[in-house]
Amino acid sequence: MKRERNERSHKDPVCGMEVSPIAAVDQLIHEGKTYYFCSEACSEAFEAEPARYLRHHRQHGM
Numbered sequence: 001m002k003r004e005r006n007e008r009s010h011k012d013p014v015c016g017m018e019v020s021p022i023a024a025v026d027q028l029i030h031e032g033k034t035y036y037f038c039s040e041a042c043s044e045a046f047e048a049e050p051a052r053y054l055r056h057h058r059q060h061g062m
Contacts, residue, residue, distance in 0.1 A: 010035070013053040014042035030054075 009018040017038045021027070024036035026043035030050050037043040046053050 012036065012038045012042050014045050015039075 007020050007022060009020045010024075011017070012019050013035050015038060019036045019038050021036055025039050026037045028035050028037070028043060028047060030046075035046060037046065
């Protein structure tokens with residue numbers, strides 16, 4: 001898949017996979033920030049326990 005120059009990838013906060021907004025399976029807004037997910041399973045896990053994944057996300061500089 002060819003990326004557009006202005007397309008920025010994001011790390012899925014659950015699994016750490018790089019996900020582009022265009023290719024993301026799902027996205028959720030939490031506390032005003034949009035998170036992108038590679039799969040429905042990652043999205044559901046984040047939605048159930050966002051603090052768990054955000055803590056991990058911040059500790060590892062993601």
